[in-house]
Amino acid sequence: MLIYTRVIMFFLLGMVFFNDVPKDNLYLKGYVIFAVIVFVCNHFLIISEKHVRISFYLILLDGLLSFSFGIFFPHMTLYLILFGIVAVTLAIHESSKIRLWMGFAMFFLSWGIVMVYSARVMGDWAIFENLISGSFVGFGAVVGSLIRKLYDAQETMDAQYKQLNESHVALTDAHQQLRLYSEQVESLTTIRERNRIARDIHDTVGHKMTALIVQLELARELLKLDSRKSEDTLKTCDNLARGALQELRFSVRTLHEDEGEEYRFIPMIRTMLNDFRESTQLEAKLSVSGDPVVVPISLQPTLIRIIQESVTNAKRHGGATICHIKLNCSEEEILLVIIDNGMGTGLISKGFGLINMKERIEEHGGSVTFESNEGEGFCVKVQFPLLERTWTAGKKV
Structure with a gap:
C-alpha cells in the first residue's frame, strides 16, 4: 500500500x-x-x-x-x-x-x-509557508527512519525464525540419531550381558558339573570299597548339583528379565536369598539405604552375582549361619558390604570365585576388598563410583 x-x-x-x-x-x-x-x-x-x-x-x-x-x-x-x-x-x-x-x-x-x-x-x-511545508520534510524523514527500523526488525525476526527453524530441524535430526544410538547401545548392552551370563554359566555351572562328574566317578569306585566314604561323596555330589541348579535358575531368571520385562532389582535379590535359605538354611538379612532406582541397569546383574557368590562362599567355605548384606545407594556411588559369621581365615586365598568376582567388579570401574580374621567371619566390601570411574593399568589380580 x-x-x-x-x-x-x-x-x-x-x-x-x-x-x-x-x-x-x-x-x-x-x-x-x-x-x-x-x-x-x-x-x-x-x-x-x-x-x-x-x-x-x-x-x-x-x-x-x-x-x-x-x-x-x-x-x-x-x-x-x-x-x-x-x-x-x-x-x-x-x-x-x-x-x-x-x-x-x-x-x-x-x-x-x-x-x-x-x-x-x-x-x-514567505517564511511561514516555508516553515509549514519544510516541517513536512522533517516529518517524512522521521517516518522513513521508523519504517526503516520496522523493516530491519522484520528482517531480524525472519532471520531468527529461519535460524530457529534450522535449529529445530537439526535438533530433530540429533534426537533421531540419539534415539537410534540409544537403541544400538541398548542392543549392544543386552548382547554383552547375555555373553556375560553365558560366560558365567560356563564358569560356574560348568565348573560345578565337572566337579560333579568327578565326584560321581569317585563315588562309583568307593561304593565297591567303602560305603561310608561313598555316602559322603554322594552328599558332595548333592551339594554340587544343588549349587549348579541354583546358578541355572538365576541365569534363566536374568535372561527372562532381559527379554523385555521390568527388571526388579531388589525383589530378585530377595528371591535369590529366599531360595538359597531353603536349600542351605543360611539366614540372610538384607538392608537397603537410599533409592535403588539410581543403580544402573547394567550394574544390577553384577551386584546380584556378587551377593550370590558371597553367600555361597559364606556357607560353603565358612560354614556361616547368618549373613548381613548392606546396600547403600546414592547418586555418587553404590556401596555393598557383605558380612557373615563364618569361621573366617587368617590368610585369604583368592580362588576361582573371588577372582571372577574381582574381574567382574573391575569391568564396571569398581573396587573390592576382602577382610577376614580367624574366627571372625568374612567381609566383602564393594564400591562402584557413579560419577567417575577409574581403572588401574597393569595391576595384577
Whole structure:
C-alpha cells in the first residue's frame, strides 16, 4: 500500500503543478509531465532489488527534480512536499549515515537557494509557508527512519525464525540419531550381558558339573570299597548339583528379565536369598539405604552375582549361619558390604570365585576388598563410583 501511495502522491502533485502552468506555456507543461514520468520510473527502479546499488543516485535525481519545481514555481512552496516524499524514501532505503547526512545537506542547500530565488522574484520570503511545508520534510524523514527500523526488525525476526527453524530441524535430526544410538547401545548392552551370563554359566555351572562328574566317578569306585566314604561323596555330589541348579535358575531368571520385562532389582535379590535359605538354611538379612532406582541397569546383574557368590562362599567355605548384606545407594556411588559369621581365615586365598568376582567388579570401574580374621567371619566390601570411574593399568589380580 505504501508503494502505491507514493505513486499517487506524485500524480496528484503533478496535476497541481500542471494546472498552475499558464495555458500558453507548453514547454513548462511538458516538463511537468516529463518530471512526473521520471518520478514514477525512478520509484519502480528504487524498490527493485536489482537496482539497490544505484538507488541513492535515483533518490538524488528525485531531489533534483523537486528542486527544479521550486525554481519553476517560485510562488509556491508545494515543492517541499515533493522533498518530503524524497526524504521518506531516502530514510527507508539508505542505511549509510554518510549518505543520509549528504542527502539532507543537499536538501537544506536546495531549500536555501529556492527561498532566495523566490524572494527576489516574488519580493516575499514567505517564511511561514516555508516553515509549514519544510516541517513536512522533517516529518517524512522521521517516518522513513521508523519504517526503516520496522523493516530491519522484520528482517531480524525472519532471520531468527529461519535460524530457529534450522535449529529445530537439526535438533530433530540429533534426537533421531540419539534415539537410534540409544537403541544400538541398548542392543549392544543386552548382547554383552547375555555373553556375560553365558560366560558365567560356563564358569560356574560348568565348573560345578565337572566337579560333579568327578565326584560321581569317585563315588562309583568307593561304593565297591567303602560305603561310608561313598555316602559322603554322594552328599558332595548333592551339594554340587544343588549349587549348579541354583546358578541355572538365576541365569534363566536374568535372561527372562532381559527379554523385555521390568527388571526388579531388589525383589530378585530377595528371591535369590529366599531360595538359597531353603536349600542351605543360611539366614540372610538384607538392608537397603537410599533409592535403588539410581543403580544402573547394567550394574544390577553384577551386584546380584556378587551377593550370590558371597553367600555361597559364606556357607560353603565358612560354614556361616547368618549373613548381613548392606546396600547403600546414592547418586555418587553404590556401596555393598557383605558380612557373615563364618569361621573366617587368617590368610585369604583368592580362588576361582573371588577372582571372577574381582574381574567382574573391575569391568564396571569398581573396587573390592576382602577382610577376614580367624574366627571372625568374612567381609566383602564393594564400591562402584557413579560419577567417575577409574581403572588401574597393569595391576595384577
